Amino acid sequence: MTTDVICVENVYKSFGDNHVLRDFSMNLHHGENLAILGKSGSGKSVLIKCIINLIEPDHGTIQVLNALVNTLSPESLDELRAKVGFLFQSNALYDSMTVRENLEFPLRRHWSKELREKGAEAAVMEALDDVGLRHTVDMMPAELSGGMRKRIALARTLILRPAIILYDEPTTGLDPVTAREISNLIVKVQQKYNTSSIIISHDMNCINITSNRVIMLIDGKSYANNSFDNLRKSTDTRIKEFFE
Amino acid sequence: MESLFNIRSPFLEELGDIARFSGRFFKELFKPKQEYDEFLRQCYWIGYKSLSLVAITAFIMGLVLTIQSRPTLVEFGAQSLLPKMVAVSLVREISPVITALICAGKIGSGMGAELGSMRVTEQIDAMDVSGTNPFRYLIVTRVMATTCMLPVLASLSNAVSLFGGYLGVNIRGQVSWHLYWTQVFDALSFGDVIPSLSKTFFFGFAIGVVGCYKGYNSRKGTEGVGRSANSAVVIASLLVFIIDLIAVQLSDLLGLT
Numbered sequence: 001m002t003t004d005v006i007c008v009e010n011v012y013k014s015f016g017d018n019h020v021l022r023d024f025s026m027n028l029h030h031g032e033n034l035a036i037l038g039k040s041g042s043g044k045s046v047l048i049k050c051i052i053n054l055i056e057p058d059h060g061t062i063q064v065l066n067a068l069v070n071t072l073s074p075e076s077l078d079e080l081r082a083k084v085g086f087l088f089q090s091n092a093l094y095d096s097m098t099v100r101e102n103l104e105f106p107l108r109r110h111w112s113k114e115l116r117e118k119g120a121e122a123a124v125m126e127a128l129d130d131v132g133l134r135h136t137v138d139m140m141p142a143e144l145s146g147g148m149r150k151r152i153a154l155a156r157t158l159i160l161r162p163a164i165i166l167y168d169e170p171t172t173g174l175d176p177v178t179a180r181e182i183s184n185l186i187v188k189v190q191q192k193y194n195t196s197s198i199i200i201s202h203d204m205n206c207i208n209i210t211s212n213r214v215i216m217l218i219d220g221k222s223y224a225n226n227s228f229d230n231l232r233k234s235t236d237t238r239i240k241e242f243f244e
Numbered sequence: 245m246e247s248l249f250n251i252r253s254p255f256l257e258e259l260g261d262i263a264r265f266s267g268r269f270f271k272e273l274f275k276p277k278q279e280y281d282e283f284l285r286q287c288y289w290i291g292y293k294s295l296s297l298v299a300i301t302a303f304i305m306g307l308v309l310t311i312q313s314r315p316t317l318v319e320f321g322a323q324s325l326l327p328k329m330v331a332v333s334l335v336r337e338i339s340p341v342i343t344a345l346i347c348a349g350k351i352g353s354g355m356g357a358e359l360g361s362m363r364v365t366e367q368i369d370a371m372d373v374s375g376t377n378p379f380r381y382l383i384v385t386r387v388m389a390t391t392c393m394l395p396v397l398a399s400l401s402n403a404v405s406l407f408g409g410y411l412g413v414n415i416r417g418q419v420s421w422h423l424y425w426t427q428v429f430d431a432l433s434f435g436d437v438i439p440s441l442s443k444t445f446f447f448g449f450a451i452g453v454v455g456c457y458k459g460y461n462s463r464k465g466t467e468g469v470g471r472s473a474n475s476a477v478v479i480a481s482l483l484v485f486i487i488d489l490i491a492v493q494l495s496d497l498l499g500l501t
Contacts, residue, residue, distance in 0.1 A: 092369065092370035094362075106374035106375070
């Protein structure tokens with residue numbers, strides 16, 4: 001029996017007359033890499049921002065690690081967010097801080113017993129080793145390339161040892177080689193830390209490499225829910241157009 | 245009557261939002277685990293890094309006020325009152341208000357632009373999702389630093405502008421250092437200094453809250469950042485004058501003038 005770490009039920013979200021999510025439901029199993037595929041502007045990013053409560057849905061329930069996110073107190077929400085990593089499309093590195101300070105920042109509030117024993121320096125170095133960028137520790141984000149920034153953003157996400165990681169278009173704006181490296185890194189992270197992940201993307205190579213299951217978000221709903229290979233064989237025209 | 249309650253004014257809505265923002269500031273201020281290191285860093289940036297600008301402006305202000313006032317006093321044969329007049333004008337009103345306006349321009353716009361740029365590049369969202377409470381880290385520290393540093397800067401401004409006044413008095417006349425300062429301190433009482441310094445706490449609070457509010461709620465990309473910085477300066481400057489007006493009326497009512 002699989003356990004669900006995220007359960008989204010009947011979620012609606014509109015911005016004025018733009019109905020982004022309409023009765024959207026999904027679940028994420030423990031240890032699974034789930035890809036959400038959809039066109040630009042289809043509401044993929046809105047969905048994962050609803051999951052982490054950066055955006056409040058108009059209607060519906062979202063359960064993360066058995067907690068209803070929209071009913072939590074600010075303190076409980078902070079505790080929950082420490083268990084859920086979020087990799088932003090723009091990386092969102094703190095540009096006035098060095099790489100070391102960027103990685104240490106989440107630790108100021110959330111020191112687990114394991115991290116306390118290890119110490120901040122060791123935790124930072126281990127996270128940088130995971131993404132292969134130990135030498136950048138004293139550099140500023142502006143000195144890094146796009147791919148390196150993405151890796152540092154992932155290292156910052158990993159430092160709190162999250163149970164779930166939400167990736168918002170992790171390969172957008174990267175060249176094909178770097179995009180493949182990032183996709184492989186996502187798989188490596190999942191295997192090493194046994195995390196569960198949602199990967200928002202419209203990069204078919206990335207989805208092929210990383211996902212165990214794919215949900216297609218079309219017209220605000222879960223249009224299809226299957227493995228990448230089964231979706232590729234589909235004869236449905238709306239699914240086929242993504243694979244052409 | 246019903247239509248009266250249905251009036252929606254963007255200005256009133258914004259005022260309400262700023263009040264709610266200030267309320268959240270006080271709520272977060274008294275919670276444990278404050279960011280003291282960041283507060284000190286902000287004090288350094290807001291206070292120490294504004295020293296030279298405030299000092300130069302204050303010096304010129306004192307010098308110019310003295311030079312401009314002299315002919316009028318000479319006309320009435322009252323040039324011996326020049327140090328006293330300059331001291332009361334500077335300490336009571338001109339120095340704190342000009343310091344606050346300089347800070348509204350420098351600090352208010354800086355905060356609006358910095359926080360606005362952090363908002364549009366999702367850095368504030370990144371702090372939020374890592375569970376680190378960006379409001380406490382970014383807002384509480386900045387507002388507290390501005391509130392604490394404005395009186396320090398205004399005190400420095402008082403001292404430097406009075407020194408400028410001393411040089412101004414001696415350009416055309418001859419007043420000894422000792423005589424000048426004796427006249428200055430004779431003219432000033434606690435009733436001049438305390439209300440004048442007290443209102444700078446409120447100036448600092450207003451500048452901090454407006455700068456942070458505008459930056460924290462910035463939207464619409466780089467254009468939004470520019471607008472945040474700009475409106476932070478405009479609103480903060482306006483608030484400085486409104487607070488000054490209220491402070492003067494209160495001092496008058498309390499018999500401190």
